[in-house]
Amino acid sequence: MTALDSARALAGVRVLLGVSGGIAAYKGAELVRRLRDAGAQVRVVLTENAARFVTALTFQALSGHPVRTSLWDESAEAAMGHIELARWADEILIAPASADLIARLAQGHADDLLTTLCLASTAPLALAPAMNQQMWAHAATQANLGLLRARGVRVFGPACGDQACGESGVGRLLEAVEIVAELVRARGPREMAGQRVLGSAGPTFEDIDPVRFIGNRSSGRMGFAIAAAAAQAGAEVTLVAGPVHLATPAGVARVDVRSARQMRDAVFAHVADCDVFVSAAAVGDYRPQAVAAQKMKKTGQALHLSLVQNPDILAEVAALPRRPFVVGFAAETEHVETHARDKLERKHLDLIVANQVGANLGFERDDNALLLLWPDGRKELPRADKRELARALLACIAALRTTHGGNRS
Ligand code: PMT
Numbered sequence: 001m002t003a004l005d006s007a008r009a010l011a012g013v014r015v016l017l018g019v020s021g022g023i024a025a026y027k028g029a030e031l032v033r034r035l036r037d038a039g040a041q042v043r044v045v046l047t048e049n050a051a052r053f054v055t056a057l058t059f060q061a062l063s064g065h066p067v068r069t070s071l072w073d074e075s076a077e078a079a080m081g082h083i084e085l086a087r088w089a090d091e092i093l094i095a096p097a098s099a100d101l102i103a104r105l106a107q108g109h110a111d112d113l114l115t116t117l118c119l120a121s122t123a124p125l126a127l128a129p130a131m132n133q134q135m136w137a138h139a140a141t142q143a144n145l146g147l148l149r150a151r152g153v154r155v156f157g158p159a160c161g162d163q164a165c166g167e168s169g170v171g172r173l174l175e176a177v178e179i180v181a182e183l184v185r186a187r188g189p190r191e192m193a194g195q196r197v198l199g200s201a202g203p204t205f206e207d208i209d210p211v212r213f214i215g216n217r218s219s220g221r222m223g224f225a226i227a228a229a230a231a232q233a234g235a236e237v238t239l240v241a242g243p244v245h246l247a248t249p250a251g252v253a254r255v256d257v258r259s260a261r262q263m264r265d266a267v268f269a270h271v272a273d274c275d276v277f278v279s280a281a282a283v284g285d286y287r288p289q290a291v292a293a294q295k296m297k298k299t300g301q302a303l304h305l306s307l308v309q310n311p312d313i314l315a316e317v318a319a320l321p322r323r324p325f326v327v328g329f330a331a332e333t334e335h336v337e338t339h340a341r342d343k344l345e346r347k348h349l350d351l352i353v354a355n356q357v358g359a360n361l362g363f364e365r366d367d368n369a370l371l372l373l374w375p376d377g378r379k380e381l382p383r384a385d386k387r388e389l390a391r392a393l394l395a396c397i398a399a400l401r402t403t404h405g406g407n408r409s
Contacts, residue, residue, distance in 0.1 A: 009184045011039030011251030012232045016089035016123070018114040019059070021049020023164040024096040024130035024173040028054065031095055031176040032062040038180050039250050043085065045069070045114050047101065071113045082113060086121035087385075090232075093183060094118075095156075096130030096173045099141050105153075106144035126154040126186060128179050133169025156182040190234030191398060197230040198274040198324070199223055200267060200281035200313070202242030204260040208305065209292035216282045217363040220244030222329075222386050223280030227252045229390035230276075238274070240266040242281055260284050260310035267313050271324065276397060278327040279314045280353075282363075286310060315347045325350050325401055327393075331357040337371060337378075344373055351400060353393060372396055374404075 015035050019028040028044075035042050044059040044067045056067035068076050068085070080088070094101065094114070101114070105127075110116040118125055127148070135141060136158065145155060157174035174182070201223020205213040220241060227239040228249035237252045240263055248254045255266045260283045271277060286307035296303075318326045328349045330340035333356070340354035354371040355362045362368055369383040372393065381392050 008039040008251055010035065012228045012249050013040045014088055014090040015040045015042050016045065016085065016092045016117065017042055018045045018092065018094035019050040020047045020094060020096060020098040020101040021052060022096045022098045022130050023053060025050045025053040027173050027176060028095055029058050029062055031179055032059060034176040034180045041250055045117065047112055047114050068113055071116060082117060083120055086117045089121055089123040091183065092118060092121055092123050092125045095128035095179055097127035099131045099135045102127065102129060102141060102144050102148065106147045126156060126183060128156040128174055129158045130173035131171050132163060132165050133167055133171040136171040154186050192230055193234035195235045195276065196274040197235045197237045197276045197278065198267065198270050199227045199237065199278045200240045200263060201227065202244040203282050204242045204263055204284045205258050206260065206284050206287035207291045208288050209294065209296045211295045214284060216284065218282035219364045220246050221366065222368060224249060225386040225390040226278050226280055226393065229387065229394055233394060238270045260287065264311050264313045267317065271317055274324045276327065277317050277324045280329050282331060283313060284310055318348045325397065327351045327353065327397060330354040331362060333358045340371065341373055350374065351397065374400055
């Protein structure tokens with residue numbers, strides 16, 4: 001794979017890089033660079049033996065994040081605990097993977113941070129072994145690798161050539177670019193390559209005066225997860241974000257807005273080019289008729305705010321003569337399916353994503369449960385992490401675009 005081919009091929013993918021003990025550990029530093037060049041977010045875990053060959057500081061500087069070496073680091077656990085790290089990863093890549101580490105993984109050990117993370121994570125695991133050629137050829141090593149392969153673990157390399165120990169044979173760590181290429185290949189074709197996705201996320205704020213506003217409880221997590229998943233699938237993604245405190249997913253172009261009218265302008269500045277529009281934002285339906293120039297004072301009397309209706313961005317996009325595939329959301333507190341199907345039909349959408357919101361549901365959480373409705377079908381996505389739901393939603397959009405003839409443009 002050339003540098004050009006690998007450009008952004010891992011956009012937004014969260015790679016947990018484990019480095020085990022061996023002279024090839026120094027090549028892990030180059031690997032961090034190449035993974036980041038490909039758009040991946042990288043967190044590094046060194047085994048105690050790896051830390052004898054390389055320093056955590058090198059990997060911290062290259063990855064931009066603190067490096068973990070021990071299960072028993074209280075300050076690190078206070079920041080991102082090991083279970084959180086295991087959940088964070090989309091991919092676990094161990095390079096170099098020593099014979100000892102491979103043996104411990106095969107046996108299901110959890111006696112250090114890296115092996116514990118491997119057991120605690122559902123992320124796919126890939127190993128790039130590096131060791132002396134006799135150790136590689138040993139029946140024990142091959143049996144361990146056989147066990148791991150049978151469990152779905154991918155093995156990249158090793159290469160053949162001169163070894164640090166002075167011998168020559170199979171056991172050299174693949175070059176960093178080759179490992180990245182293997183990882184990209186293992187992840188399979190990027191199903192949204194060449195497509196343009198426009199998304200919206202978060203709340204809108206409608207100012208009452210210079211101090212107060214009308215807003216809602218959307219955190220933006222659902223819309224950001226969709227944008228991240230689309231970028232990971234190879235799409236070119238623009239995300240119009242209301243006022244939220246979330247980092248921009250890798251590979252996503254972000255436009256920040258505050259009010260519904262600003263959101264409408266930003267959506268319409270980008271909608272002409274897009275193939276799919278996903279409106280996960282919780283757009284305020286109303287805004288104050290006038291914004292007071294100064295902070296409004298208490299009068300001792302009831303206060304009546306006069307509100308006017310905001311534009312319905314989703315309905316306007318769906319009414320365009322050359323429209324993308326239009327996906328709306330429906331946040332409902334009751335009669336979820338009935339209200340959502342009504343919105344689907346009234347706004348002429350291709351798909352609506354219904355969710356129950358209210359006390360501790362839908363908003364401000366990492367998980368959600370979704371009901372997908374389209375003119376002649378429905379699909380339930382049971383409660384799961386919003387990142388997982390986003391991937392399932394995109395898969396459903398892709399299937400519907402195929403079976404229902406794509407967008408209407
Ligand atoms: O952000 P999180 O904390 O992760 O929470 C996720 C979520 C609950 C906000 C999300 O899953 C969700 O349901 N988003 C839509 C919220 C909403 O405004 O729903 P609605 O039923 O009021 O609106 C229906 C659709 O019309 C939505 O796609 C909305 O983006 C769109 N709309 C609404 C009003 C308006 N003036 N313009 C619009 O485009």
